[in-house]
Amino acid sequence: MMGYENQESHLYASKEEMESLVLDDDSPTGTAQPFSDPLSSSSSLPFAEIPTDQSQTPNSSFNSILEPPSYAEAIFRSFDADHSSPQLNGAHDHSIASPSSPPSSDDFLTITVSDPQKEQELSNSLVPGGTAYVTYLITTRTNLPEFDGTEFSVRRRFRDVVTLSDRLAESYRGFFIPLRPDKSVVESQVMQKQEFLEQRRAALEKYLRRLAAHPVIRRSEELRMFLEANGKLPLVRTTDVASRMLDGAVQLPKQIFGETAGGMVDANEVAQPAKGGRDLLRIFRELKQSVSNDWGGVKPPVVEEDKELVEKKQKLHDFEQQLSNVSQQAEALVKAQQDIGETMGQMGLAFVKLTKFETERAVYDSQRTRAADMKNVATASVKASRLYRELNAQTVKHLDKLHEYLGVMLAVNNAFSDRSSALLTVQTLLSELSSLNSRIEKLEAAASKIFGGDRSRIRKIEELKETHRVTEDAKSSAVREYERIKENNKNELERFEKERHDDFLGMLRGFIVNQAGYAEKMANVWKTVAEETSGYAKHGS
Amino acid sequence: MNTMQRSGSGSLQSPRSPSSQAPFLSVSVTDPAKMGNGVQAYISYKVITKTNLPEYQGNEKIVIRRYSDFVWLHDRLFEKYKGIFIPPLPEKSTVEKFRFSAEFIEMRRQALDVFVNRIASHHELRQSDDLRIFLQADEQTMDRARFQETGIFKKKPADLIQIFKDVQSKVSDVVLGKEKPVEESTPEYEKMKNYIFELEDHLAEAQKHAYRLVKRHRELGESLSEFGKAVKLLGTCDDDALGKAFSELGEKAEIISIKLQKEAHHLLMNFEEPLKDYVRAVQSIKATIAERATAFKKQCELAETIKFKEIDLNKYRLTRSEKLAEAEREYEMLKAEGEETSRRFDTIVRLMNEEIVRFQEQKTSDMGLAFHEFAKGQARLSNGIADAWRSLLPKLEAHSS
Numbered sequence: 001m002m003g004y005e006n007q008e009s010h011l012y013a014s015k016e017e018m019e020s021l022v023l024d025d026d027s028p029t030g031t032a033q034p035f036s037d038p039l040s041s042s043s044s045l046p047f048a049e050i051p052t053d054q055s056q057t058p059n060s061s062f063n064s065i066l067e068p069p070s071y072a073e074a075i076f077r078s079f080d081a082d083h084s085s086p087q088l089n090g091a092h093d094h095s096i097a098s099p100s101s102p103p104s105s106d107d108f109l110t111i112t113v114s115d116p117q118k119e120q121e122l123s124n125s126l127v128p129g130g131t132a133y134v135t136y137l138i139t140t141r142t143n144l145p146e147f148d149g150t151e152f153s154v155r156r157r158f159r160d161v162v163t164l165s166d167r168l169a170e171s172y173r174g175f176f177i178p179l180r181p182d183k184s185v186v187e188s189q190v191m192q193k194q195e196f197l198e199q200r201r202a203a204l205e206k207y208l209r210r211l212a213a214h215p216v217i218r219r220s221e222e223l224r225m226f227l228e229a230n231g232k233l234p235l236v237r238t239t240d241v242a243s244r245m246l247d248g249a250v251q252l253p254k255q256i257f258g259e260t261a262g263g264m265v266d267a268n269e270v271a272q273p274a275k276g277g278r279d280l281l282r283i284f285r286e287l288k289q290s291v292s293n294d295w296g297g298v299k300p301p302v303v304e305e306d307k308e309l310v311e312k313k314q315k316l317h318d319f320e321q322q323l324s325n326v327s328q329q330a331e332a333l334v335k336a337q338q339d340i341g342e343t344m345g346q347m348g349l350a351f352v353k354l355t356k357f358e359t360e361r362a363v364y365d366s367q368r369t370r371a372a373d374m375k376n377v378a379t380a381s382v383k384a385s386r387l388y389r390e391l392n393a394q395t396v397k398h399l400d401k402l403h404e405y406l407g408v409m410l411a412v413n414n415a416f417s418d419r420s421s422a423l424l425t426v427q428t429l430l431s432e433l434s435s436l437n438s439r440i441e442k443l444e445a446a447a448s449k450i451f452g453g454d455r456s457r458i459r460k461i462e463e464l465k466e467t468h469r470v471t472e473d474a475k476s477s478a479v480r481e482y483e484r485i486k487e488n489n490k491n492e493l494e495r496f497e498k499e500r501h502d503d504f505l506g507m508l509r510g511f512i513v514n515q516a517g518y519a520e521k522m523a524n525v526w527k528t529v530a531e532e533t534s535g536y537a538k539h540g541s
Numbered sequence: 542m543n544t545m546q547r548s549g550s551g552s553l554q555s556p557r558s559p560s561s562q563a564p565f566l567s568v569s570v571t572d573p574a575k576m577g578n579g580v581q582a583y584i585s586y587k588v589i590t591k592t593n594l595p596e597y598q599g600n601e602k603i604v605i606r607r608y609s610d611f612v613w614l615h616d617r618l619f620e621k622y623k624g625i626f627i628p629p630l631p632e633k634s635t636v637e638k639f640r641f642s643a644e645f646i647e648m649r650r651q652a653l654d655v656f657v658n659r660i661a662s663h664h665e666l667r668q669s670d671d672l673r674i675f676l677q678a679d680e681q682t683m684d685r686a687r688f689q690e691t692g693i694f695k696k697k698p699a700d701l702i703q704i705f706k707d708v709q710s711k712v713s714d715v716v717l718g719k720e721k722p723v724e725e726s727t728p729e730y731e732k733m734k735n736y737i738f739e740l741e742d743h744l745a746e747a748q749k750h751a752y753r754l755v756k757r758h759r760e761l762g763e764s765l766s767e768f769g770k771a772v773k774l775l776g777t778c779d780d781d782a783l784g785k786a787f788s789e790l791g792e793k794a795e796i797i798s799i800k801l802q803k804e805a806h807h808l809l810m811n812f813e814e815p816l817k818d819y820v821r822a823v824q825s826i827k828a829t830i831a832e833r834a835t836a837f838k839k840q841c842e843l844a845e846t847i848k849f850k851e852i853d854l855n856k857y858r859l860t861r862s863e864k865l866a867e868a869e870r871e872y873e874m875l876k877a878e879g880e881e882t883s884r885r886f887d888t889i890v891r892l893m894n895e896e897i898v899r900f901q902e903q904k905t906s907d908m909g910l911a912f913h914e915f916a917k918g919q920a921r922l923s924n925g926i927a928d929a930w931r932s933l934l935p936k937l938e939a940h941s942s
Contacts, residue, residue: 318778319775319779322775322778323775325774326774328771329771332764332768333761336757336760336765339757340761343757350746350747350749351747353743353746354747357740361732363733364901367905370901370905370908373908373912377915380916384919504786504787505782505783505786505937505940508787508790508937511790512790512930512934513934516926516930516934519923519927523923523924526920527920530917533909533913533916536909536910536912537913
């Protein structure tokens with residue numbers, strides 16, 4: 001997450017300083033109401049919280065320097081109205097969902113994450129007392145037919161999200177699946193801190209909304225169960241490594257002798273990448289294969305023939321690198337914008353104090369004139385400072401798209417990895433078939449020399465032929481899987497390209513409109529002061 | 542060229558013809574040039590004087606002066622014209638690195654130009670011999686004059702500190718039983734002193750932020766430039782409309798970055814520098830306040846001495862001592878000195894009263910101009926930025942379709 005979202009505190013002089021500044025104002029003033037900045041979503045700014053002391057004399061209105069709230073609101077709205085991207089899934093102002101085009105624009109799947117609650121894990125015999133964990137309320141509104149209801153809620157903990165993410169990764173290989181939030185290894189004390197909880201809640205919400213924005217994944221059974229199924233999440237967690245190692249050790253002899261339940265290799269298993277302990281042998285084989293691939297021995301029959309893909313991957317890699325660079329520079333830019341706004345505001349305040357000082361101590365008219373001039377500059381500086389702050393808030397929103405796409409690139413890389421590992425499986429199986437074939441040939445050749453047959457050899461040949469058949473099936477399954485993943489890659493790539501195109505053009509447009517708009521507003525502020533002081537220009541020369 | 546002649550060019554009336562009888566004195570400080578090598582290197586300036594005043598040789602004279610020559614002039618005027626707020630000098634550079642930076646040199650040149658012009662347009666100061674020497678003397682004479690002055694007339698830092706202590710009426714002196722602080726305490730003068738001291742604080746703060754603002758403009762310019770470069774590189778990843786859009790954005794960002802750098806410079810020369818000048822002017826007033834305090838103290842001390850002398854005199858008269866004659870002579874001398882001292886002090890008071898009015902008026906117009914330039918610059922910058930960004934939009938629309 002970009003670290004510049006909460007940039008609003010500590011910007012301005014202390015509240016006490018502001019409140020103590022009272023200016024005698026001869027001119028009749030407009031509304032002088034205290035206001036809270038509608039923009040600040042988190043902290044309320046000291047700048048904005050100036051209470052008008054009702055006992056003050058009517059003409060000492062400090063607030064004449066500050067604009068009424070309608071000004072700030074009006075600006076904010078007008079720029080956002082220009083931004084014409086459809087905001088799906090009820091995205092709030094501070095989290096623009098990627099404007100993907102759903103199959104039908106009437107479908108909606110709106111997800112909200114809220115209300116973190118601490119819960120206690122039921123104590124089991126081993127651990128006295130329980131461990132605490134946090135659940136979040138996941139509220140869904142939808143009209144998609146797969147769901148049983150139109151509005152419902154469930155409680156889920158972070159571990160459930162991990163499960164969901166893992167299951168999706170298994171079922172949707174080749175897809176650009178949004179990445180789930182990090183696991184954050186922190187102490188339990190930190191776990192319960194409000195700030196951490198809020199961060200996590202926001203991250204979860206973003207993640208689920210991205211899933212809901214994906215045209216294929218939004219209709220997945222895994223997501224549906226996560227959002228809808230009451231009670232414990234019915235998705236099976238991928239078992240831990242230790243037990244799988246155990247399983248793997250038991251499985252080994254069976255794999256070696258080609259015996260499995262019903263004599264058939266579970267095609268599903270083949271469709272999965274070799275994982276953890278369960279497929280020790282498979283891992284060894286695939287490793288051997290990948291080594292021989294790399295060392296360029298016998299060219300494997302199934303080559304990654306898609307030259308176009310290789311090019312595409314390289315291009316995407318370049319894009320990712322440049323994107324990362326731009327993202328960094330964007331952060332620096334935001335910081336610089338924040339700094340200039342801050343300094344402008346501080347200078348404005350210093351001039352406000354000077355103005356007050358001159359006004360109070362004025363002996364000569366020239367001082368009063370100067371105080372009046374200074375007040376104009378002070379007011380303008382303070383206004384400009386606020387404009388910079390608003391500009392920056394908007395800039396952050398727009399440029400956040402850059403950061404979002406860095407996450408998307410990770411998903412893309414995952415999808416390509418799926419493809420590579422599927423290909424590796426195919427290649428491994430092909431090698432096995434090839435070696436089986438040669439072994440069978442050798443045995444048959446040897447057996448034929450012995451008249452009447454060689455019982456043990458013949459039996460061996462039968463076994464090998466059986467293994468061959470099974471392996472052949474596995475290979476077909478693997479090839480199907482590989483093709484499927486390739487197809488997914490292709491479709492996703494098309495979708496990605498289009499979305500990237502639209503998203504970035506939208507981002508550029510928003511950024512430019514924003515910059516131009518605020519620059520114009522600032523120009524107006526300063527134009528007034530320049531006109532008011534234009535008399536001096538003639539005197540000076 | 543931003544030669545801001547904020548206090549006028551020194552001419553009383555613009556000359557209608559070379560043989561016009563209207564007196565004028567116009568000075569400019571130009572053409573900084575680096576002289577010498579290594580540690581002893583320094584900057585020299587051309588000082589060009591145009592005048593028809595009879596005291597000056599000819600219509601136009603060009604001399605070469607360095608910073609320490611200006612310091613000499615300032616110090617001489619400060620010594621001679623007590624009560625007048627001598628125009629302030631730009632600071633000595635403390636940081637070696639910047640001593641020869643183009644920006645520093647230009648800022649200094651501008652400040653020195655303003656300095657001399659203010660002297661040339663001050664009705665009393667312009668008549669000073671020292672100014673004439675400064676504007677006319679050859680380098681050797683100037684060097685000699687400068688050399689003579691060091692150490693003899695310069696105030697030692699310890700003296701200054703003592704004076705300021707007196708001026709600020711340290712309570713501690715009274716508490717510790719030291720001599721009662723001799724200080725004027727007319728309410729009006731007190732008010733003015735307090736005003737000056739507080740004004741310095743306020744101004745210093747404003748100037749500090751103004752200086753930071755200059756830096757911020759530069760920083761924003763730099764980061765925008767880097768951002769633009771990065772975006773341009775991103776644009777090379779795509780051959781299509783998106784790539785072009787990125788490239789165009791990157792270009793614009795770099796253009797705007799240049800505008801920001803320009804404005805930073807303009808801000809420095811036309812807003813921050815005048816503010817700094819204002820601070821220096823206030824410090825100059827503080828120095829004059831110190832001078833007045835010194836004069837006042839001297840007057841009081843002399844008055845006391847005279848009183849004691851009177852007592853002695855009477856004693857001698859009564860005892861018909863032979864010391865009487867001597868004492869009478871001394872007494873007369875002291876009385877004369879006392880009158881002179883009082884006269885000097887009264888002059889200072891009178892001059893200060895005039896000067897404060899002049900100061901306030903001058904500062905109003907100086908700052909008025911500075912504010913105007915500031916606002917103009919900001920408006921120009923913002924308009925430039927808005928135009929630059931807006932010019933991208935039609936192309937962007939074309940890319941989107």
